[in-house]
Amino acid sequence: MEVHHDERLRETIYWETLPSGLRVGVLPRKGWRETTGRVAVNYGSNDSRWIPPGETEPVEVPAGIAHFLEHKLFESEEGNAFDRFAALGADANAYTSNQQTVYYFSTTDRVPECLETLLDMVQTPYFTDQTVEKEQGIIEQEIRMYLDHPEWRSRQNLLEALYQKHPVRIDIAGTVESIRQITKEQLYRCHATFYHPSNMMVFVAGDVDPQAVIQQVADNVEKRGYRPQPPVQRLYEPEPAEVAERRREQELAVSQPIFRLGFKDRRVGETGRDLLRKELLTSVVLDGIIGKATPLYNELYEAGLIDGRFGFDYTGEPTYGYTTFAGPTRDPEALEARLLEGIEKARRQGLESYDFERAKRKALGRFLSMLNSTEMIAYVVNDGFFKNIGLFDVLPVAESLTLDEANERLREHFDPQYAVTSIIWPHKGAQSKAAAAN
Amino acid sequence: MPSFVRFPLAEGVNLYVYPTDKFKTVLLSVYLHLPLAKETVTASALLPMVMTRGTAPHPTTPELVRHLEGLYGATLAYDVGRRGEIQSLVFRLELPAETYLPGEKSLLERGVATLAEVLLMPATEGLGAAFKSEFVEQEKKNLREMIEGLINDKRRYALNRCREIMCEGEPYALYHLGRTEDLADITPASLLAHWRRVLTSAPVDVLVVGEVDPDGVAELIGRHLAIPAGGTREMPTTVVRAEVDGVRRVREEQKVNQGVLVVGMRTGVTARDPDFFPMVVANGVLGAFPHSKLFLNVREKNSLAYYAYSSIEAFKGVGFLYAGIEFANYDKALEIALAQLEDLKQGKITETELEATRKALISDALGVQDSPGRLVEEYVSGLVAGRTLTTEERVAAYQAVTLDQVVAAAQKLQVDTIYFLTKEGGA
Numbered sequence A: 001m002e003v004h005h006d007e008r009l010r011e012t013i014y015w016e017t018l019p020s021g022l023r024v025g026v027l028p029r030k031g032w033r034e035t036t037g038r039v040a041v042n043y044g045s046n047d048s049r050w051i052p053p054g055e056t057e058p059v060e061v062p063a064g065i066a067h068f069l070e071h072k073l074f075e076s077e078e079g080n081a082f083d084r085f086a087a088l089g090a091d092a093n094a095y096t097s098n099q100q101t102v103y104y105f106s107t108t109d110r111v112p113e114c115l116e117t118l119l120d121m122v123q124t125p126y127f128t129d130q131t132v133e134k135e136q137g138i139i140e141q142e143i144r145m146y147l148d149h150p151e152w153r154s155r156q157n158l159l160e161a162l163y164q165k166h167p168v169r170i171d172i173a174g175t176v177e178s179i180r181q182i183t184k185e186q187l188y189r190c191h192a193t194f195y196h197p198s199n200m201m202v203f204v205a206g207d208v209d210p211q212a213v214i215q216q217v218a219d220n221v222e223k224r225g226y227r228p229q230p231p232v233q234r235l236y237e238p239e240p241a242e243v244a245e246r247r248r249e250q251e252l253a254v255s256q257p258i259f260r261l262g263f264k265d266r267r268v269g270e271t272g273r274d275l276l277r278k279e280l281l282t283s284v285v286l287d288g289i290i291g292k293a294t295p296l297y298n299e300l301y302e303a304g305l306i307d308g309r310f311g312f313d314y315t316g317e318p319t320y321g322y323t324t325f326a327g328p329t330r331d332p333e334a335l336e337a338r339l340l341e342g343i344e345k346a347r348r349q350g351l352e353s354y355d356f357e358r359a360k361r362k363a364l365g366r367f368l369s370m371l372n373s374t375e376m377i378a379y380v381v382n383d384g385f386f387k388n389i390g391l392f393d394v395l396p397v398a399e400s401l402t403l404d405e406a407n408e409r410l411r412e413h414f415d416p417q418y419a420v421t422s423i424i425w426p427h428k429g430a431q432s433k434a435a436a437a438n
Numbered sequence B: 001m002p003s004f005v006r007f008p009l010a011e012g013v014n015l016y017v018y019p020t021d022k023f024k025t026v027l028l029s030v031y032l033h034l035p036l037a038k039e040t041v042t043a044s045a046l047l048p049m050v051m052t053r054g055t056a057p058h059p060t061t062p063e064l065v066r067h068l069e070g071l072y073g074a075t076l077a078y079d080v081g082r083r084g085e086i087q088s089l090v091f092r093l094e095l096p097a098e099t100y101l102p103g104e105k106s107l108l109e110r111g112v113a114t115l116a117e118v119l120l121m122p123a124t125e126g127l128g129a130a131f132k133s134e135f136v137e138q139e140k141k142n143l144r145e146m147i148e149g150l151i152n153d154k155r156r157y158a159l160n161r162c163r164e165i166m167c168e169g170e171p172y173a174l175y176h177l178g179r180t181e182d183l184a185d186i187t188p189a190s191l192l193a194h195w196r197r198v199l200t201s202a203p204v205d206v207l208v209v210g211e212v213d214p215d216g217v218a219e220l221i222g223r224h225l226a227i228p229a230g231g232t233r234e235m236p237t238t239v240v241r242a243e244v245d246g247v248r249r250v251r252e253e254q255k256v257n258q259g260v261l262v263v264g265m266r267t268g269v270t271a272r273d274p275d276f277f278p279m280v281v282a283n284g285v286l287g288a289f290p291h292s293k294l295f296l297n298v299r300e301k302n303s304l305a306y307y308a309y310s311s312i313e314a315f316k317g318v319g320f321l322y323a324g325i326e327f328a329n330y331d332k333a334l335e336i337a338l339a340q341l342e343d344l345k346q347g348k349i350t351e352t353e354l355e356a357t358r359k360a361l362i363s364d365a366l367g368v369q370d371s372p373g374r375l376v377e378e379y380v381s382g383l384v385a386g387r388t389l390t391t392e393e394r395v396a397a398y399q400a401v402t403l404d405q406v407v408a409a410a411q412k413l414q415v416d417t418i419y420f421l422t423k424e425g426g427a
Helices: A065-072 A081-088 A111-123 A129-147 A150-162 A176-180 A184-194 A210-222 A272-290 A295-302 A332-349 A353-370 A374-385 A391-400 A403-413 A431-437 B041-051 B061-070 B107-120 B133-152 B154-166 B180-185 B188-201 B214-224 B276-288 B293-301 B327-345 B351-370 B372-385 B391-400 B403-410
Strands: A002-006 A011-017 A023-028 A035-041 A049-051 A091-096 A101-107 A200-206 A247-252 A258-264 A311-316 A321-328 A419-426 B005-010 B013-019 B025-035 B075-083 B086-096 B204-210 B248-254 B259-266 B305-312 B318-325 B414-423
Touching (some): A065 A091, A065 A129, A081 A101, A101 A111, A101 A374, A129 B305, A150 A419, A258 A332, A353 B061, B005 B214, B041 B075, B041 B188, B086 B372, B133 B154, B133 B180, B154 B248, B276 B351, B351 B391
Antiparallel strands (some): A035 A101, A258 A321, B025 B204, B075 B086
């Protein structure tokens, strides 16, 4: 068992690698009521073309299948896992991202039973034509809910404009049409390929005994006779540096336009501390050029082009990365022009040392605040895991950032040639009707 | 087990401190409770938006923000909450606990002083007779957009419409962020006068959660946060109506991809009533969880929805069933949802349903202790209800609920309004 201790944070994580290749992590917290347990699979919506281990021909499956599989694993021959968790008094759920599928529970009682239920559930696929058809109806309503969700639509449109080939441009849930093509055979195949212990991790945080948790996971998983499996070869078409299109627009039943500006990262391929460094650096740069304390933010705010809902963030993954600036606005074109102009000015002038230090200090405070929540810790550990980023890497890397590299990052990443805009407009002529309904 | 320790500061002004080393931050919160009334709802909602823009010592937003960032990125946030017919203005400041920052000795005091500055030293003009007009004008526009922006979230929008229609004519129908038609008449001077009235008439609760010494923090609050003397500062009340006169059906159209069905109900039961816990359990069996009747029947058995839930409100005594559905499935989804309500009233509740609900509610009650924000919100709810319970009391209350009590509580769920948000020219 590996022991990772952080003296300053007063936290310890215990890690173990089981013979099947499964990594198990435990963060014990004395006196905490809730325990959260998670199983993460290194498999998300991006993985729709691959060569199965030991084969030579690529397999291609319909968009949205990883998410569909996530839904279906809650069902077994004996019934619904929600009911089993409910009988234990636990709350359980799951989500699928572009990279990962994560299953989790949160409970204040009977942790071993909950963990057993979670481990059994993800390792026991059970699909019939009838249950697949039933899920198509449910997921169709999930997709339709998102079709009315302006922020989600704006994000999706932006990704389609940023990327020409990379699968991140495809909606995680797929489309009403694509999910109709999903069959139980395909689901079994995806499960067999990606839900191998060597492609998964288990993490538990709460008032638990690390040794006992690790032993329990080992007992559950290792009895199933997994054979060693080499990594799955995932097929991503090469992504050109250039964006797919400069602008995407759509109309929805919204009160005012919703604006989103994205910058495509051309520096990709990093993992571990390099990737973490790039992520933190980009966040600090963003805060330094358009955080709430900056002149640019306040000019836009005072001009009535943004309000408290305006936000920005950087997404950094090994195969892609992008920054977005987003919020509702009365005038998306004016906001776009002034934002681009402000960013260009920042690139020419560079960050001031004072702003850089301030942004760093703030990042430290925010990180501590995040550690208040066991579920947030679990999320951060999960999110970093397959990128080879550890929870305790964050503070030292953040503290070692320098102003020079921040300015270099600012100039490199925020090149307007790699920027795209996504706008959601209110329906033309629909305003009066929406107002009348108020 | 830690609990909130009360320090009375003045009549109607109280400090509650919850000392614990569980969290890495200290959360300071100030609540001011006001009656939800159409004459004041909009101006009150506007107050925290204006007041967190700047203060007399830090009169521009960048100055205030830089000051906060200097406190290790302390977050200053506001909220406008609603509990029944009570509107609460909330000011929060969260900052790292000093113990994680070697060498920091005065961070907490600087945090308290900053929060006090926001409340007691607003940025003003006209010799202190008006809020800074620039802030007021900008925030009026932002508040308008937030009120109108409710339409962007179809689920929240539909729930709000159903509430408005069901409680038409009652203060509860008001949206807690206010009404756009009131904005034009609000001036920087009228708003500051309103704030002065609020500050001297509203009950004030100050709450601190984190690694602090209660007496030390009481001393800091007493020294920095001198709320001016006021009247009796009585907690506002909510009028509860249990009776329903017939079922109203409303259908509204928008260009949407999915319909939202909402059934509004009166329960007449609030957090002060003896059958409150049985009512919470009844709602749990009906629709609060993925094991509940609505989720199982509307979603899992009939594949009609992705979300199908119910909720009850602890201060006004109302409740809602809601689901996102295909337009054409309105009749079927409504029939199935109402059948679940009927089954509940007839006592068709299995031991499994009852026990799963009980456990989920107990787990939820215990989990409150792991989050500073939830600790504070729940304690304030108790203060507003006039009945604060410890976690242990809450757990015991859920344990004591019997099936008969649940069925008796369920009888009080009376359907009042059936609302459907559908597509234009829709089914």
